[in-house]
Amino acid sequence: MAFLLKHLPVPPPIEDEQSKHLLYVLRALAYAGLLATAAFLAALFIVPFPEYQATLVNVQRLVLTINLFLCVWSLYLLSHRNLRLGSTLQIFSLWLALTTCPDLMGVNLYIIAANHVALAICVGALLGWTGALTLGLGGFVYLFLQHSQIIADMNTGPLLLLNDTQILVIEMALYALMLVLTVLLVFNTQRRTEIGKVTAEALEVVQYGERQLAAILSSMADLLIVVNLDGTILRTNSAAQAVLGYTEGELYGEPLKMLMEGAEDQAGIETLIGVRRSEAQTNRCLKTKDGRLLPVSLSTSPLTDSSGETTGMILVAQDLTELEQARAQLSQINARFSQAILFSHIGVFEYDMASGVVTTDELTREILRTAGIELFTHYDDYARIVSDDDARRITAALDEYRRGARSQFEVEFRVNSDDGPRWMMARGAMLDANSSRLIGTYMDITRRKRAEIELARRDAVLRAVTLTSEAFLHSGSWQLQVETLLRLLGEAVDVSRVYVFRVHYSPFGRLLWSQLYEWCAPGIVPEVDNPDLQNLDVHEVGFARWHERMSQRLAVYGLIDEFPDSEREFLSTQDIRSLAIMPIYVQDEWWGMIGFDDCVNARLWGDSEIDALQLAADNLGAAIHRERVERELETNHDFLTTIMDNLGQGVAVVDGTGRLLFVNPAMAELIGVERDDLVGQMARQYYDEATAPQYDINFALRRLGHASTYTARLRRADGGLRDVIITGVTRVVDGQPDGSYAVLTDITERRHLEQRELRLSLEREQMRILSDFIRDASHDFRTPLSIIQTSVYLLKRKAESPDQISRLETVGEQAQRLSRLIDGLLTMLELDKSTPSMGIIDVNVLVRNAVDRAIESVQQAGLEIVLKASDEPVYINGEEGSMLKALSNLIDNAITFTPHGGTITVEVVADEDTVRINVHDTGIGIDPSEHTRIFERLYKVDKARSSNASGLGMGLPITKRIIDLHNGTIRVDSAFGQGSVFTVELARQKKAAASAKRGYPSASSPITEDVKLNS
Secondary structure (H helix, E strand, O other): OHHHHHHOOOOOOOOOHHHHHHHHHHHHHHHHHHHHHHHHHHHHHHOOHHHHHHHHHHHHHHHHHHHHHHHHHHHHHHHOOOHHHHHHHHHHHHHHHHHHOOOOOOHHHHHHHHHHHHHHHHHHHHOOHHHHHHHHHHHHHHHHHHHHHHHHHHOOOOOOOOOHHHHHHHHHHHHHHHHHHHHHHHHHHHHHHHHHHHHHHHHHHHHHHHHHHHHHHHHOOOEEEEEEOOOEEEEEOHHHHHHHOOOHHHHOOOEHHHHEOHHHHHHHHHHHHHHOOOOEEEEEEEEOOOOOEEEEEEEEEEEEOOOOOEEEEEEEEEEOHHHHHHHHHHHHHHHHHHHHHHHOOEEEEEEEOOOOEEEEOHHHHHHHHHOOOOOOOEHHHHHHHEOHHHHHHHHHHHHHHHHOOOOOEEEEEEEEEOOEEEEEEEEEEEOOOOOOEEEEEEEEOHHHHHHHHHHHHHHHHHHHHHHHHHHHHHOOOOHHHHHHHHHHHHHHHOOOEEEEEEEEEOOOOOEEEEEEEEEEOOOOOOOOOOHHHOOEEOOOOOOHHHHHHHHOOOOEEEEHHHOOHHHHHHHHHHOOOEEEEEEEEEOOEEEEEEEEEEOOOOOOOOHHHHHHHHHHHHHHHHHHHHHHHHHHHHHHHHHHHHHHOOOOOEEEEEOOOOEEEEEOHHHHHHHOOOHHHHOOOEHHHHEOOOOHHHHHHHHHHHHOOOOEEEEEEEEOOOOOEEEEEEEEEEEEEOOEEEEEEEEEEEOHHHHHHHHHHHHHHHHHHHHHHHHHHHHHHHHHHHHHHHHHHHHHHHHHHHOOOHHHHHHHHHHHHHHHHHHHHHHHHHHHHHHHHOOOOOEEEEHHHHHHHHHHHHHHHHHHOOOEEEEEOOOOOOEEEEOHHHHHHHHHHHHHHHHHOOOOOOEEEEEEEEOOOEEEEEEEEOOOOOOHHHOOOOOOOOOOOOHHHHOOOOOOOOHHHHHHHHHHHOOOEEEEEEOOOOOEEEEEEEEEEOOOOOOOOOOOOOOOOOOOOOEEEEO
């Protein structure tokens, strides 16, 4: 018994007081059960059998009830994971059943079987699986014997070759075995209770240490992997799990080689674990769950037990990904820096502040020579190539840097060169705090400065145009605002003179120019009074080139020294060094021109400046046209007033004091007051405050005997305002002016219509100018684009590095993109002014051709295209070429915005009156807020949808225009991330008037439903 107790496994201690008290009770019950069993066994030999049998039946009934209660209680405890107490009750219940209830005709056998099921688990947990196996085997033999005995009794004969005495001996042996196991359990439980406190204290210390260790491991940034000597992973920290992409359960028990990559690393596992029993470090790659290789610095150290024997290895891996990326980026930066230094034309200089000596590198000297700047070797030489202001700024910048007011020396200055002032930028820093040597760089920033100045001037011109446009709109005459316009433009562009010339013809048809207006900067001699600039014969003085260019709406600009001799001879008398002349057109008439002279600098005009100045000229032309329209309107007003005198216009007679003497019914209705109430009232009180001064002026003219017609605004009695044209003549009484006769015509509605007509006219003119500009620009762009594309092709053939090829391909792609944009604009212009030639079209054939044209693009994009159409012809009235282009645009749009592996479905759905063509894709979709704008010209959706696409914003507008010309509709149904469905709906023709046009399959050509075309 002592030997068995010594070698029994020690279960975990009982930690709760309730379980301890219950254990004591069960221990007492166990002792009581032993005594009862002994008494029961003694009774077998002392009490006569018949009496014993009667007593046994009563006892069995009582014990069976107790046994059932104990069984239920033990199962309840086991269900709450109280294995210790539950298993103890289970053993006691089984022992009680075996010793007291063997003869209940097998009823108790089922209770014993249920006890054995739970007992096998409990005994295995408390006494080890050897005890569980022994108990289970004994119980099985007992059940077998009991079952056999019951059957034998029922058959009135022994079933086995054993007699009752032998069976009783075997049962007694089993009882003894159960008693031994029960005693072992009791003594083992007592031993466990005694060592429980010590174990609990040790366990608390261990748990505290484990919590600290877990906190340390979870906070480690490095990857930690613990393996045994077989290379099996035992533990990992959270950093390793996060970086490698595994959970702790996925890594536990797996071989370390699953994280190693390559045969060399797998072979090196033995070196890491089996050979290296000391600390070591190496660089390796670990393989993540998604297959990526992670470069790490791997440190290993042995894991030993309490005896110092190595039981495994601890691997600590530091992620080198960021370090490797930093090294690669540093290498790229160094390479780019070298290339930048080579191709950026940035020179290096060294300035010795003590001696004033300036040393430059060859690139700096080359920059200076290219710009025509005299080389210098000493700081004092700056005085010869820079202005006094710039020299002072350079000196001030050096002084501030020396005092520490600046972190580095940096200054921009101008130098004198053969082609005028050039801008340079110098930057530098001291070698160290005690040094007098300044190391820095030179860079020619002339182009940048000129671009900045050009953009600033363009913005100033646009602001001037905006201000004068508002003034033109609010002024009755453009002549009153033209001098303000010239002044604002001259100050914005920083020129010497701005002037306006009028184009007219002599009685003999000779083209003449005459100067009308001029603005001059301070110190510039005016030329407005120069008689040579009045009635200037264009061809006689040698300006035929100007006539030719401006007849084509083209500007004339440049340096005077580069003009032809005939032009330069005439212009040199006005001290002009550079000029820009913009034609002024009033609708299609060449009205005149606006010019800009620079008498100080040889200015190079930028494209943005020329565009802005041309806009100013167009704005002036629009103002002139507006005044012409207004004059025509005024003439029409006078004509209408004469007619309205007999058609019920308002008529009023006013005396010399301005009091109404007579009004007609139309006048009373106009004011909204009864005629009798109007008579005797002052006429001025019915004028709106804004036009009351007009009344005063015209009433004064009546006193002088002058008639006039003017517009005014009258205020009705109900507060409403009415615009009227008032024609007034002097009323003469006794030969003296005394008031006036006035005819008032209500033109309120007509004024509103006139304003709308004027706005429409201006908008049409702007659209015409825009169309002409697009057409002209497209024509001018094609030749340079062709040259660019040809040059890119030739340069790519000679390119030596992938970087050069990549840059050339980028240039070529952008040139092609611009060419496509030009084609799209021209197509849209043609659609705006053309009418399609209609004919009968089979929609199924049309859709099939559109799909066939897209096959190659679909395959290249890795997509699948599905055509759903019927064999039955479906006809519409339309133009095949334009409709084919519209459908191709929709399919191309789907290809562009559908990711690799997506599907495009083209479907024809026809009913009795309409035909619908659906183009469905599984692409990235369109946000509903964009649905109303995607058909606008040059409009592109948000960056999230267009960042990976090369669309130009023309395909869908062209498609919509074509569908509109066919009296159809197009709509989109889409949401972001859910694909798009574009639906074209057209009127269906009941019967085909003619077969499909030549060049396309006939209407009888089969089109298979659900045809799939993919890569």
